Amino acid sequence: MFYLLNNLIQMKILLNNETLHKTLKPFDNIGFVPTMGGIHEGHISLINKSIKYTDKTIVSIFVNPKQFNSKRDFISYPSNIKNDLAILKKIPKIDFIYIPKFKDIYESKDKSKIVIKRSDKILCAKFRKGHFEGVLDVMDKLTNLIKPKKIFMGKKDYQQLFLVKNFIESNYKTKVIGCKTIRNKNKLALSSRNFLLDKKDLKKVENISKKFLKLKNEVKKHKYINKFLGQTKRKFEKLLDIKIEYLENRNVKNLKISNKYLKSKIFLSYHFKGIRLIDNF
Template identity: 55%
Template structure:
């Protein structure tokens, strides 16, 4: 029989909502880091930011089925709970919440969050229902946990942008963006990287370096769409990848007007069947 609440040194591993409510009922300065597990240094950075800005930190590990477009993608998503627990314990996280699907959704009918037309861009254009699933589950987590701050990585900037828009409008919770963490080859750290071998990870690094150079060139000529098209064709040919999108968007409202506005170069592509996203 599994214990509902397990004390591991200073970290409480919580599996039931009732135990979660007891553990955090008096926490007014709670930082929340939602994850799907398979933790890496990017997650560590989020946790450290929470520990610096909040009195207590809660991490969740929940592979949310409603944000996957493919059953195989959901089944193949990397999982290693024991390894994750060891890492979180070493980081002195206060609470780890590992719920089941039935706990979060509780057999209740899903309230579908609707994206408007201007929001159906980038990943939302190619992954139908993905962000609706993300927003729905984070709405449920926020309602249960009531954190003061939620910490999210900038690697999925569109996700951060949408979560901030929907959650801050409904709750007294601030969404904090944290810088993308990269390895020595400029590869953005991601749980999905574990699905690639060393040779293909080197390719990802070369693709990243190419796009960093492209972003710097665009800074000097924000209307240079021909250059983006040329680099896109070159990348597809050289690395045998399928690119879903490669485009610039400003950081104010994610539209394509870049004049006098901070912007990022966004990309999503498939390498050996693994979907990777990044921004520069």
């Protein structure tokens, strides 16, 4: 009990930019974990990495409306500040939680000038117009405010990690560290959107995930991997009663389409009962 209370005293919640600047000013080696809430074990693994490799760790909780290309998706996003704080307060050695308001992030009303290249309009960028411009915009603003030495992000959102890493490391003296995807005992990649599923549907999605994960070994047998994945996409849509946006094998270094097994990942996005889920393996 004393240990938990001691941790609550140490962790400081920052609710505006003035407090943020004043609190972080004395520190240099800051680790930053950006989140939109819906805290789960995947987030916790990122936080523990930051605690291990930096002197101070700050976690942000901010549901950024500018990265949603659907108002319905924004409204239904599963964020619960009270629940998130209850989870975060149990993590030893976490230092700061930053919970800004919209005006704290978007102090300037100037329109963002961030535009992603045509070659990057693949995978999620192809299906979510303006999404990554919104992601890069908020990461630009958060990095400028916090000035972290390192940012820790998960590889489940691999395209996001790829774009953010290239952007931030080109514009700041900040390293973006990609951390492994955390899966539950049934091999489903952890995601805040999983909270939108009831127990029955979660079980179905876990079974769907297992079927897709088996593809990683199956593609070894095929010379034209993406042709095989195209055939599998049509088969799985009927078999699993889902709508697949993409199922593609791409190079991990540049995200270009690849028919090679080595140094590549299979990227997946699909809709199950109106919920959009992504993975890579």
